[in-house]
Amino acid sequence: MAKVRIPTVKGTRDFYPEDMALRRWLYDHMRAVAEAFGYQEYDGPFLEPLALYAAKSGEELVKEQAFVFPDRSGELITLRPELTPSLARMVAQRQKQLVLPLRWWSFGPFWRYERPQRGRGREFFQWNVDLVGAATPETDAELAAVGATFFRRVGLQPQQVRILVNNRRLMDTQLAALGIPAEQRKAVFRLIDRKEKMQPAAWEAYAADIGLSPAQIQGLYALFERHDLWQTSDELRRFFAAAEALGVADYLRYEPTVIRGLDYYTGTVFEARDHAGRFRAILGGGRYDNLVAAVGGEPVPGVGFAMGDMVITLVLEAYGLRPDLPLSPAQALVTVFDADHWLDSLRLAQRLRAAGLRVVVYPQPARLGKQFKYAHRLGIPVVLVRGPDEVAADRVTLKHMGTGEQVQVPTEQAADRVRQWALD
RNA sequence: GUGGCCGUAGCUCAAUGGCAGAGCACCUGACUGUGGAUCAGGUGGUUGGGGGUUCAAAUCCCCUCGGCCACCCCA
Numbered sequence: 233m234a235k236v237r238i239p240t241v242k243g244t245r246d247f248y249p250e251d252m253a254l255r256r257w258l259y260d261h262m263r264a265v266a267e268a269f270g271y272q273e274y275d276g277p278f279l280e281p282l283a284l285y286a287a288k289s290g291e292e293l294v295k296e297q298a299f300v301f302p303d304r305s306g307e308l309i310t311l312r313p314e315l316t317p318s319l320a321r322m323v324a325q326r327q328k329q330l331v332l333p334l335r336w337w338s339f340g341p342f343w344r345y346e347r348p349q350r351g352r353g354r355e356f357f358q359w360n361v362d363l364v365g366a367a368t369p370e371t372d373a374e375l376a377a378v379g380a381t382f383f384r385r386v387g388l389q390p391q392q393v394r395i396l397v398n399n400r401r402l403m404d405t406q407l408a409a410l411g412i413p414a415e416q417r418k419a420v421f422r423l424i425d426r427k428e429k430m431q432p433a434a435w436e437a438y439a440a441d442i443g444l445s446p447a448q449i450q451g452l453y454a455l456f457e458r459h460d461l462w463q464t465s466d467e468l469r470r471f472f473a474a475a476e477a478l479g480v481a482d483y484l485r486y487e488p489t490v491i492r493g494l495d496y497y498t499g500t501v502f503e504a505r506d507h508a509g510r511f512r513a514i515l516g517g518g519r520y521d522n523l524v525a526a527v528g529g530e531p532v533p534g535v536g537f538a539m540g541d542m543v544i545t546l547v548l549e550a551y552g553l554r555p556d557l558p559l560s561p562a563q564a565l566v567t568v569f570d571a572d573h574w575l576d577s578l579r580l581a582q583r584l585r586a587a588g589l590r591v592v593v594y595p596q597p598a599r600l601g602k603q604f605k606y607a608h609r610l611g612i613p614v615v616l617v618r619g620p621d622e623v624a625a626d627r628v629t630l631k632h633m634g635t636g637e638q639v640q641v642p643t644e645q646a647a648d649r650v651r652q653w654a655l656d
Numbered sequence: 657g658u659g660g661c662c663g664u665a666g667c668u669c670a671a672u673g674g675c676a677g678a679g680c681a682c683c684u685g686a687c688u689g690u691g692g693a694u695c696a697g698g699u700g701g702u703u704g705g706g707g708g709u710u711c712a713a714a715u716c717c718c719c720u721c722g723g724c725c726a727c728c729c730c731a
Contacts, residue, residue: 239722242721242722297730313730314731344730346728348723348724349723349724351722352730355729429727493729514731538730538731539731542731543731567689569689594681600691602690603691605692607691608691615690615691618691621689629690631691633691635678
């Protein structure tokens with residue numbers, strides 16, 4: 233075995249061609265969906281000053297879960313753990329010249345210094361979609377619709393993946409009605425956020441610990457059963473009406489226990505989960521109305537979500553939806569019959585490329601069986617042979633690797649035949 | 657960062673203190689102009705790495721690296 237003397241950095245992944253093909257596949261679908269809704273692609277730097285994150289995000293996200301290091305001048309540099317602060321700065325910097333509301337999307341790498349686990353690494357790719365400069369529930373619904381449309385596009389059904397929706401202002405009102413004072417509500421949000429992952433007894437102990445009375449705890453339990461609670465919120469009524477109009481209502485469901493961890497969400501929040509609950513959140517997002525102001529701009533409302541590449545990949549695998557992608561981009565392999573016909577093969581390949589085809593030539597003369605096997609293993613759909621018989625008659629033999637069908641045609645017809653077979 | 661489980665051939669896994677193995681994969685041949693199927697043969701290992709105990713360590717102990725699980729947090 234070849235000894236790997238220098239391993240990958242903990243929590244990072246090598247992207248071999250088959251892995252890269254899947255990443256590219258995800259990217260292509262993200263792009264198609266985002267552009268269908270008119271979103272523009274953008275990106276920020278991968279390196280940011282630590283100060284960008286100081287006033288925002290979750291405190292913990294930066295203090296304990298970011299890669300931070302000094303550069304040669306001593307400035308503290310951060311490998312970006314999320315994109316929203318960069319987005320906020322970019323908007324604030326050009327606030328006066330940007331056309332608002334803006335719809336932007338991005339797909340790129342992010343880093344978090346965490347303990348790796350299934351669906352969670354230290355280096356991952358994330359799809360970010362944001363709409364900045366509008367504050368309507370209808371735009372909240374549009375963001376959820378972008379996520380739902382992605383799920384539909386990659387074959388995930390509403391029975392398999394659902395976007396769970398809640399609203400922090402609604403929950404704020406409900407908590408107030410339970411007599412929970414404003415200064416306690418942030419802690420209670422965290423409590424609600426952890427409801428699903430704790431045993432009832434432990435959860436109640438935690439609730440009592442942050443100062444809730446038994447009556448208030450019972451009140452929370454009652455809230456969690458109120459799946460019709462959204463009807464008391466004008467924002468959510470408009471949200472679900474818009475989702476219906478956008479054709480994604482079947483992917484959405486009101487869920488009173490969804491609250492999201494990040495502190496900067498102010499209104500509607502949502503996260504996508506697989507139906508079986510086997511994986512962590514597939515995407516998460518919501519409305520943030522104060523973010524741009526935090527980096528020095530005029531307050532501008534926004535709504536957005538992020539989806540990581542690792543969990544969505546696991547979910548696609550779980551439902552048998554991970555695509556079989558071709559290993560090689562080549563549509564045809566030209567064999568090299570022997571040393572005397574080597575250049576004939578090169579000429580044939582060039583002729584096919586000039587006709588717009590993607591063609592690989594076997595690198596040297598070898599047994600034809602070996603060359604066919606090479607094409608088979610790379611998933612190249614058509615194999616061409618130009619040996620003594622073919623050269624004498626100015627013809628080419630082609631074999632369709634999927635069906636086993638084989639024909640010999642005049643050389644000038646070879647390109648059309650490859651094109652026809654490569655589509656199957 | 658805390659606690660737990662686990663690292664053996666490219667992959668999935670055996671061997672529980674006594675000669676490191678199997679299946680699949682890969683290579684070669686049967687088949688000198690044809691992949692997948694079958695048969696035969698073959699390559700491949702410092703048992704993640706380092707140290708210790710022992711006549712003897714994949715096996716027991718310590719350290720370390722990595723993966724997984726639960727916290728924490730979150731994509």
